[in-house]
Amino acid sequence: MEREARAKGTAALVTIGEFARSSRLSAKALRRYDELGLLRPALVDPVNGYRYYDGTQVGTARLVAWLRRIGMPLAGIKEVVALDAGAAAAAIRTFWAQVEAETAARRDLATFLVDHLAAEEVEMSQVDMVDRGTLGTLGIRYAARSDPGAVRGTNQDAAFAGARLLAVADGFGERGAGASTAAIDALKPVAQGAVRGAVPAAELLNALEDAAGLAARAVRDAVAGSGAPDESGTTLTAMVWTGSQLGLVHIGDSRAYLLRGGELFRITHDHSLVQSMIDDGSLTEDEAASHPQRALLLKALVGGPGQDGPARADVQLQEARPGDRYLLCSDGLSAVVDGTELAGALGAADGPDTAVRALVALAHAAGGPDNVACVVADVVAL
Numbered sequence: 001m002e003r004e005a006r007a008k009g010t011a012a013l014v015t016i017g018e019f020a021r022s023s024r025l026s027a028k029a030l031r032r033y034d035e036l037g038l039l040r041p042a043l044v045d046p047v048n049g050y051r052y053y054d055g056t057q058v059g060t061a062r063l064v065a066w067l068r069r070i071g072m073p074l075a076g077i078k079e080v081v082a083l084d085a086g087a088a089a090a091a092i093r094t095f096w097a098q099v100e101a102e103t104a105a106r107r108d109l110a111t112f113l114v115d116h117l118a119a120e121e122v123e124m125s126q127v128d129m130v131d132r133g134t135l136g137t138l139g140i141r142y143a144a145r146s147d148p149g150a151v152r153g154t155n156q157d158a159a160f161a162g163a164r165l166l167a168v169a170d171g172f173g174e175r176g177a178g179a180s181t182a183a184i185d186a187l188k189p190v191a192q193g194a195v196r197g198a199v200p201a202a203e204l205l206n207a208l209e210d211a212a213g214l215a216a217r218a219v220r221d222a223v224a225g226s227g228a229p230d231e232s233g234t235t236l237t238a239m240v241w242t243g244s245q246l247g248l249v250h251i252g253d254s255r256a257y258l259l260r261g262g263e264l265f266r267i268t269h270d271h272s273l274v275q276s277m278i279d280d281g282s283l284t285e286d287e288a289a290s291h292p293q294r295a296l297l298l299k300a301l302v303g304g305p306g307q308d309g310p311a312r313a314d315v316q317l318q319e320a321r322p323g324d325r326y327l328l329c330s331d332g333l334s335a336v337v338d339g340t341e342l343a344g345a346l347g348a349a350d351g352p353d354t355a356v357r358a359l360v361a362l363a364h365a366a367g368g369p370d371n372v373a374c375v376v377a378d379v380v381a382l
Helices: 002-009 016-023 027-035 055-069 074-081 085-129 176-192 201-223 273-279 285-289 339-348 352-365
Strands: 013-015 051-054 138-147 157-161 165-172 236-241 245-251 255-260 263-266 314-319 325-329 372-381
Touching (some): 016 027, 016 051, 016 055, 051 055, 055 074, 138 157, 157 176, 165 176, 165 325, 165 372, 176 236, 201 236, 201 314, 236 325, 255 339, 263 339, 325 339, 325 352
Antiparallel strands (some): 138 372, 165 236, 255 263, 325 372
16 A cells, blocks of 8 residues: 555656656756755655655756756855746856856967976077066056045045055955955065065965955955955955066956056956956947946955865966056046046046046046045156
8 A cells, every 4th residue: 555655746747867867867866956956856766765756846956957067066056946936047147257257267378388488488588688687677656545535434445555565455345445454455465575586487376366365355354244255255356566567366356457568458357246247248448337236346355264175366477668658547437437537637647646636536536436546656767
């Protein structure tokens, strides 16, 4: 009688083998997903442990298979399959935007490594023909300014400029001011350790990655105890001066620009949802400026536990040339002042201090809706 009852209970169900074939998932994967609570069978026979699945679960199973093919972690898949279709689509878009941001960062690093190694080979072949003493000695002149803007009652942006370190950070959340300050402070010892002209490129890149990790931990410590640490954090865009190179650390949507030969180049890539949509062609620059999710970051230094992986910063090196002028700024400037105006103000200023004052004035003239932080540095021959 018991066996007959079990048979009736499974009459409308299919075995794990049949379900595996229709869902394009292996029986091994289905057992694993059952253990994780990701895709439970409709019935497990209490006597022999056989798993049975309902035909209506095929759609969910196929979604799981597709999400695994795009590389989504199992924890993320578990969240997505529990959502309605619209929310699931939004979650997948956000995940893929993060993947593309990480891919872009790896592509930039790979390009740098190719260029660096190629240049090193040329340098080694020409070393006997070059008089190192004729290359001259470079230095930087710099200024920093942070301003609350015309609307905000508090200032969560931080800016710092020194002989070794240039940095801006845009804090957000209840402990945003502490987060932005902590992120910059964490970089100061690393910058001091960059002995002038004596840090090989590979070692500097490693040092910058270590510095980004220190900044992430410093932010977690700074926002701990706020009651909602995951909601507080900061962006970070910083450059370490070695005497001939500037090492860049970047995460979030603050920016770094280079004015060289009268042309302004953006040398960072925003880690934001709208930037990912611009990259894939689904949004224009003009549309991004008024997009309702323009402030949504894909990566930042945040206060929650276990953020080292998702919060991995971009690192790269910039070869310095006399006459270069660098701008680091929060989106309180870049979001309201376009590139043409930035280039004009930077080109007209007679020095870094004049430049930062002019840039903050431009932000105010555009309404000053957000805090503003900016650093300007000139590379000069000494």
